[in-house]
Amino acid sequence: MSSIAHELAKKQKEISVSEFFEKNKQILGFDSLTRALITSVKEPVDNSLDACEEAGVLPDLLVRVEKIDNNEYRVTVEDNGPGIVKKQVPNVFARLLYGSRFHTRSQKRGQQGIGVSAVVMYGQLTTGKATKVKSKISDEDVAYECELILDTKKNRPDIIKDDFVIWDREHGTSFQVYVKGKYIGGKQSIFEYLKGVAIVNPHAKITFVPPEGNTIVFERASENVPPPTKEVKPHPEGVELGELLSMAKYTESLKMTSFLNSEFSRISYRVAREICELAGVQPDLRPDRLALEQAGAILEAIKKVKIMAPETDCLSPIGETLIRKGLKNVLGPLKAEFYAPPITREPKVYAGNPFIVEVGIVYGGQLNREETVQILRFANRVPLMYQQGACAITQAIEAVDWRRYGLEQRGGQGIPFGPAIVLVHVASTKIPFTSESKEAIANIPVIKEEIELALKACARRLKTHLNKAEKRSKTKVKFEIVQDIIPMIAEKSAKIVGKPVPKLAVTITKIMNVVWIEDSIKSEKNRHHISVKIYNYTPKTQSFHLHMLVPYDKIDQKTLKEKPLEIRETNKLTWDVKRIASTEIFELTFDLHGIPLEQYDDNEIYVSGIDAASIIGAEVLPGDWDLEHLKITEEGETEPGEDGEEGEVDYDEGAEVINNEE
């Protein structure tokens, strides 16, 4: 028995991180040939985009995939980023766990210092060939070029050869690797990945040269580099005891209050003193003398003290417009029935890291009704292609009872069936991926919960639409019956009693008793003719407010006869609909110009100052579009201020119906 212990002891040894991943390449995203090829494109593309953004450059990327041999491909990714200084090139590309973004807390695509070196390692493992990197920084005349492999026993770069070469780019980096892989089209393909990247990074131009067929250029749709996301200190929420102790040990601060204030975000001196007091810790205690129990007390106190929500300038959500565009792009030529207005939640925190969840849903039309809904996942503006089942996004979708929102779902769990695409984006200063392959977000309770809340909020908008559609269709049937039958009865009765046929409009309004709103968009190139017709099928004269989400500066003013009562935040327009007599029609029309249809393909119409039950074709304005100051001056049936009334749908849990612009 003892000899066994000694025998086993002899076998104990260190495993280099590169040996580990060489034998576990599936963890890095190289589990199948198709996925391996996508990963080999994804990692350098992520790096290029990060580098361009850090330098404030509009990214211009070239991605070329060439077939060299059966199952062997050459992948080239070239960018116009700031370039990498010569000394760092080998480490950046051929050393695992080496990088610039791991130790910072800001929203980046790459955070691990593994990705691109893993591609180099996978390439040499499967093809025996070195990777070629060329990089030029703007104050050098020449580019530095080298051929690299990763020495997996030592986890260090091995430079096969290097040189300075002429490169016509002013600055940038080119990465060229040979990998074993398999090129395919379809859902999980390089093309789809790049399309996804282009959608959520409209400031990037991406040129894709596939192994066969024509070059595809994803043109830049915006000339603005997203504002650089700020680096932040950890938010005190979710900081662990051991972490606090370790921070206290290594801080340069000499007092607890200055330590708390300087090492965490959102802790002012006042709050720091409050925390110390609550915890029973001297505010001027030297942090490196903080005892275990005291640290525990500090954490407890942090939970009790009111601390501001995290900063948002460290995060870069993709926003309503891009969510719609993303959904539209996936639809392709198919027409959908309804885009639920996307949801962007307020930032929350896990383990000190701020994060934001965004959700968009598109429904109906030509989408397949017999399949499960399609799920689009994004993390820090990167499309997630694999491991859907492992992802907190999927798990959140499975946990929602979609039957409540009009989708089919057996037993109220699992991925629902129905004609819908659900898009979810999680942005964070650190995305907690389930593995180094960065394809699935881990099931951290607070993150999953946020995703669920965002899904439900967006789903409620879908449900509202479905209710409205159902109500409208029922009313339509009623209408048709009423308009067919009442005149017949009237005619017959008139004949029998020998009197003239009575006027029926008033009778019909009494039976219908609704204000019917019909809207349309007619487009010609980039000019869109908008019409909103309001039929008063009630016996009373009606006055109320009509609200629309319209970019005011895109309205052709010549065409706008009815001026809005108010314009807020450039696109929240309110009209005063005054005194439409019973059986009368009011029409609001204007033209939009200078925007593509995809930026305005649905009229979002709300009303206030009128009972929800009396309106068909518009929703009652939710409470957050504050209108206290607007007065309905005439015989409105409800008082202003009751706008919060929401019919059968509840907008709780912080859901906002009108999103902030990006």
Add this chain to the structure above:
Amino acid sequence: MSSIAHELAKKQKEISVSEFFEKNKQILGFDSLTRALITSVKEPVDNSLDACEEAGVLPDLLVRVEKIDNNEYRVTVEDNGPGIVKKQVPNVFARLLYGSRFHTRSQKRGQQGIGVSAVVMYGQLTTGKATKVKSKISDEDVAYECELILDTKKNRPDIIKDDFVIWDREHGTSFQVYVKGKYIGGKQSIFEYLKGVAIVNPHAKITFVPPEGNTIVFERASENVPPPTKEVKPHPEGVELGELLSMAKYTESLKMTSFLNSEFSRISYRVAREICELAGVQPDLRPDRLALEQAGAILEAIKKVKIMAPETDCLSPIGETLIRKGLKNVLGPLKAEFYAPPITREPKVYAGNPFIVEVGIVYGGQLNREETVQILRFANRVPLMYQQGACAITQAIEAVDWRRYGLEQRGGQGIPFGPAIVLVHVASTKIPFTSESKEAIANIPVIKEEIELALKACARRLKTHLNKAEKRSKTKVKFEIVQDIIPMIAEKSAKIVGKPVPKLAVTITKIMNVVWIEDSIKSEKNRHHISVKIYNYTPKTQSFHLHMLVPYDKIDQKTLKEKPLEIRETNKLTWDVKRIASTEIFELTFDLHGIPLEQYDDNEIYVSGIDAASIIGAEVLPGDWDLEHLKITEEGETEPGEDGEEGEVDYDEGAEVINNEE
């Protein structure tokens, strides 16, 4: 722009592997408090079982979970393994990527050199407390005890204090860690995990002391340590080009042939020469001079040459009995209708690693018909509790069209609905997990494919049963009708024509024309009375062979009146059913004793020498139970040797209906 490149360069730095995992603890299985606590139990338990097996010791484990404080628990895992020598204790428990099992190719639970040190790190991170380890090897009088933390900046152990202490155990190791966690019951609980471990490791005794309630002892069900799994060389299948080059560079062999023979399994000198010849490589080339193109040619040649399937003695499947037992245990008090005979596939290879897939299915009875089937996943005898959606096992289940096998499944994909539990075990010299938390098997194509084949093979057995059940139930209805109506008609007719009522048995047999087999098991303690009644409802005299899977040495010979014609492999019994006249009954009875009911709860009955369509209540013997030598001596309707006929179910793809014993 240049200043940005220099600025970014300054931020570039190395990330220690422990810093990486400290910030990505979700990758290691610490994403939620409940899972963190389970992982903290799982990792040391895996290690203890591996250590015991390596030393050939019957494991005797103590697992204690104590609640220290709100969300803080103390986990203790103690084993009777060989112990760890003093010098290695700190490295084994407080250094990531350090261990004895990474560099060997054999079936072990731990393979990464990360798990237990990750628990130590998680413990100190969340509670600020050190881990206490005590270990004793058998030739020392005292145990070595130390308190450890992991210095995450350096990835090295930090010994807080250590000492030699008296320990009454002869040898073994005790591990005690404080962690932040949450203790729960139910499906994903420590209790369920340990139950799963106990089921597939019947040689282990596990004592579990939960935070509250009574101590639970999972008693040893077998006194045999599983034979130690052999360490093997890589199988040449799936070896990568770069790997081959690297092996050739570092080998001690001086010729290609001896290199291929000595570094790979299943390559004899003859095969090695054949490979070299096919590749156009000199057999006596020095391996370190192997060029890239030559290496490629060698790999191509390996694909063409016939190479034996991998050894099986490096793998330890759990086997039919334990699969059944596992399923039964999950059922608990519920009664099922049918256990599909489990499938154990032949070993296959991925990336040089042999692996085996096993599948068992239990169906019907009191299982819930309205939910998705329950999935039980095992890898190298470890139950997988989390990340079901990420696992190749789940993906294989989702890819099978279960509608073909009698389960509900919308669109023929996704997890099917129905009253069933599906158990899958994958055993390999290296399980390719999707992440370091070892909860999901990566989607390696050859592995997923093997799982699918095993699932389908087992599902066909289920389908056969369902067909049989349906056929039997239909025949039963027909029977009842026939037996009710024919006599009435006979009686009426007799009355009308004024003749006596005719004898009907012969008429009924003509209408029914089946041999009806009814079997039963009546148990009293560990004695089971087996009865197989054969009704000949055909107009002819019938002779055929009846086969049963019965452990012959457990038959109480006094009770066995009909001696079998043949006994093969101790449990394949064949009886000669001779000349049952039309309308007659033949009964076979015997008692089994000395085995628990769970080891014999279903009569597996097959027939041969008779047409499949004529039999209700037994299946036609599949072809692999070779019976060429047995002769049906009398008027059997089919000739022996046609046993391969299988009705509507096809047993292709190497599925075996009669499994080999473990």
